[in-house]
Amino acid sequence: MSVHELKRPLGLEWPAELLGNLSEPLEHLRHWAQITPLQTALRHKRQGQWYAWRWIDALRDVERLADGLRQQGFGEQSRLALSGAFEPNLLLLALAAQSVGGQVVTLADDLEPEVLYQQLWRMSPTHSYVQDRRQVRHWASANRLDFAQLLGPLDPAQHLQRWWQPTGETALWSEEGTHWQGGLAVVLEQWLNSGHGLAFPENLASARRDRSEVAPTGLLLSPERLHHLADDIESRLAPHGTWRRRLCDWAIAHPQSGLRRLLKNRVRRLLGFQRLSYIWQPLKSKAEPTWLAEFKRDIA
The missing domain is CATH 3.40.50.980 (Rossmann fold)
Structure with missing residues (x-):
């Protein structure tokens, strides 16, 4: 060789x-x-x-x-x-x-x-x-x-001894690869500096299902992947112009609404974010999609 x-x-x-x-x-x-x-x-x-x-x-x-x-x-x-x-x-x-x-x-x-x-x-x-x-x-x-x-x-x-015990453990989540510019350094540093567990899906196609099984406490995703998640949420909501979509938009616009809490909890479970408490983002990030901004507001 x-x-x-x-x-x-x-x-x-x-x-x-x-x-x-x-x-x-x-x-x-x-x-x-x-x-x-x-x-x-x-x-x-x-x-x-x-x-x-x-x-x-x-x-x-x-x-x-x-x-x-x-x-x-x-x-x-x-x-x-x-x-x-x-x-x-x-x-x-x-x-x-x-x-x-x-x-x-x-x-x-x-x-x-x-x-x-x-x-x-x-x-x-x-x-x-x-x-x-x-x-x-x-x-x-x-x-x-x-x-x-x-x-x-x-x-x-x-x-x-290579078992899986998610109960009560912190779990960072990544569904990226070397197509993420600067991503490998981000993932390694966040993982090693925090001492939290780090989980990966079987492949990109199964990411949402695998993410729901882990229910991560933190996300290590590129801005592009975060926007993809926002698009995923958008695709599962009622179409624009329908009364159900107007009800969703109204609920999000009213922080004290009980319907708003129910809707956000449903979206969290759908994406496997029910334990989410941390979202990594670069210092200079673009405008955030509505749902990601809502999650970050809850975390804060």
Whole structure:
């Protein structure tokens, strides 16, 4: 297996971006693994079943992945390219690569083959990790990594301890991927700084159903995805001009209305927001859709 000479990422432009050095990510990970080792750190739905990683599991996996990367020739002069949905494998691999001292670059996961080839030529990754099987052949020249091979054999007992216990636990939620510019840094920093669990859907198509099962306490979503949720709400309301829609609009406009509370509670349950207490947003955000503004007002 060859490792190409690293070229520093001069002039990288979106849809590719360098994951900057996070603020002591491994120290944060070790901290939570030490003080709350058995609390759930990550959740992910796979083939219809929820899996969970405790903080101690997440730390051990990062350490095992770092060893696996070194065995694959990854070091301080290496560059790992990541592309795909945010989920435990991708996050843990990014942390492992940074712990070894290499660079991590993300590439949007919705690119046409020609654009993808151009970006890979510009990035010159020494190693890569891509989830979408339809995209794998386009990454043939980028020294693709096999996650299971990097992680190595697992203790059978570890699988038995990856349970899911949502009751009373805080749970951040993300249904994004490397198509979110700056998103990986946001998700990692919010997760590691807060010590809250972080959950992901099986895929984007099942996101609303999976989100309802988790009932997250916090959202880590791009402005575009938040607006998508607002559009989802809009599509489920009565059409404009009907008496039912006028009743909905009247209820929202009158804060003391009992009907307003009933309507908002129904929307919360519909979207899995019944426990929602935090919505991440950039410092400079665009005008918020009505329903998101209502949720933030309730949180405040």
